[in-house]
Amino acid sequence: MRTVFIGGNSTAAHRKKATRTLSGWGTQLPELLAGKLPDGQPPRVRNLAKDANSVHVFLRNQLPGLLQESRPGDLVLLAFGANERDYDRPDLALTDAEFTAYHEIVLDHLRAAGCVPVLLTGSVRHTFDRHGRLLPGFRTGHASALLRTLAQRHGVALVDVERASGELLARCTPDQARGYYRWMDPGDQKEAPAGVVDSVHFNEQGARLIAHCVARGLRDLHLLEPSVFRIPSAPPAPMKLSRSTSWYQRRWPHVARLPERLDAPVVTGPDPERDAYPFPCLEGQAPPDARWIVFREGDRVIGGTRVSPDGTWRWRRTVSWGTGPQEVVLTAIGRWARSAPVAHRFRTAEAVAPPIVTAPAPGSLCGPRPVFEGTADRGVTAVVAVCDGRWLGRVPVEADGGWRCRLPHDWTTGPHTVEFIAVRNRQPASDVRVDFTVVGKPAGHWLDRPSPDWEPCGSGGECAHIPRVRPQGIDPGRE
Missing domain, CATH: 3.40.50.1110 (SGNH hydrolase)
Incomplete structure (x- = not known):
């Protein structure tokens, strides 16, 4: 078999x-x-x-x-x-x-x-x-x-x-x-x-x-x-949706005539201060007695969703928003009433600029533990460091767009190239390479070798020849 x-x-x-x-x-x-x-x-x-x-x-x-x-x-x-x-x-x-x-x-x-x-x-x-x-x-x-x-x-x-x-x-x-x-x-x-x-x-x-x-x-x-092989001649058909975009479009003329007695829905995402991918999920909280949320772009209905039992809602458009500034108009719908329309503005972008590395400067000379820092574009959540094709670590981007890191081990003496990758919506987006040279003891220098006459360290003793273990991850680089 x-x-x-x-x-x-x-x-x-x-x-x-x-x-x-x-x-x-x-x-x-x-x-x-x-x-x-x-x-x-x-x-x-x-x-x-x-x-x-x-x-x-x-x-x-x-x-x-x-x-x-x-x-x-x-x-x-x-x-x-x-x-x-x-x-x-x-x-x-x-x-x-x-x-x-x-x-x-x-x-x-x-x-x-x-x-x-x-x-x-x-x-x-x-x-x-x-x-x-x-x-x-x-x-x-x-x-x-x-x-x-x-x-x-x-x-x-x-x-x-x-x-x-x-x-x-x-x-x-x-x-x-x-x-x-x-x-x-x-x-x-x-x-x-x-x-x-x-x-x-x-x-x-x-x-x-x-x-x-x-x-x-x-x-x-x-x-x-x-x-x-037992393969059917035709591929399987999709499951049928209970509420398609066209269903909300057909219902809108009726619900638009309902009186405005509900509070407006609250939108919690996407964050208008950060660029979103062209396929963002909108989410928020519905007012009491709301059953659906309907979404419009201008005067055109582009979709809708039911409200969850806990009053929250989450919706994703079935097509891309494209790129640039976006505005969507939301209306909460109840059985006998609706809310006034409320607009939510956000921005979508497909590409982001590479991270800007402010230190070390390209081609600069550094000590064995250089601190890397810089800024990142809107919507970038983290920066990943890569050297010689290997993942070194990841550092989050602060709210002001800044980032800072230092690897928790000494770099070997000589030239190095590090690639810094902007991470957006969990995916690598763009990168920049930085060349620098570390000044220090040459690899294998006798100063780093323990003397054969040294006794092993006792418990709690300080010893200069303890082998260094390379930890995983990135040190934020703060003293």
Whole structure:
């Protein structure tokens, strides 16, 4: 019996069959590989995908068990690339060089064990432009490009899920495509009474759609016998929404005539003082007796949402806002009354300027522990330092836009280049490189070597030759 192993993150992770609002494509894949192999048995699907997983976490925690369990000829599907770009998660994030290197290590181990590795690009997210056209590479395109290059360089099979799922979702309107994602209003599903706005993970039908793309890719690559595949000719249809944008548009002429007896809704986000991505979530608090919140851009209704049982609301537009200053008009709707309209202004931007490094100056001479500081653009929440392709650490940006850090170890004597990356909405956005030279003792100098005549330090004793351990993270750099 051959086994198909799945290594990946939350979009592939196993979910209970009874949970329709959140499912992973790894849960749905066995139904499409239900045919028999020459030995008379269907392939076994072993789903090792987990929430908050990354390729280096997989290498450390799951690959040893997989290698011990696998047999020569087993398929191993590797579906990574989303969490490694989450620069608000230092435990998961990787630089491009680290992402490639960890994959190469995993591939070497799998091939040495006789397994057949298969790289998978990421599934597309619900991202449509203002004209309703899908943006298939938004947030996933960078990692997908690295995986395509890796597959070509090492002769590894590749299933381009991003491309396949993008072609299918591009046939949908933004509202129809929303029916594939874990994105629902309060009251739509008993499993999520307060509603969910999630443009990344899939409901049951969306997971079936991605599994459909994966199975077709495996079939086209001839990685399993044709008799194994049980793929329907048509992809699964999306779940139907209880309230689409057109529903709110049809209802607006009626509710606009209701008397203004409700208080206005309160908007708590997005922050007007920080630039938002073109796909922000609006959220806030509804007045008592409000059942819906309707959103307009000028005189045109662009959507709406139910109010949660606790009186809060959260809404995301199904298309991009574009870039620049934005204004949305909100109206709370009750059964017999509505609120006066209230406007909320914010700003969206797709790109941000690189961080400005004010110290050290380019080309300057420094001591062994230089302090780095500078400023960042609106909307930048953190700055990440990278050296020689390796993640050094992350420092938050203060409210005034300033940032400051110092690595908690000595730099070696000589020239160095550090890359500082602006982090916005959890993603690396733009970067700047700074060259400097450290003045100090040469590496390996006899002053750093302990004398053979020294006695070991006793408890509580001070000793100049204690080995220095390089800690993880960044010191804020304050004395």
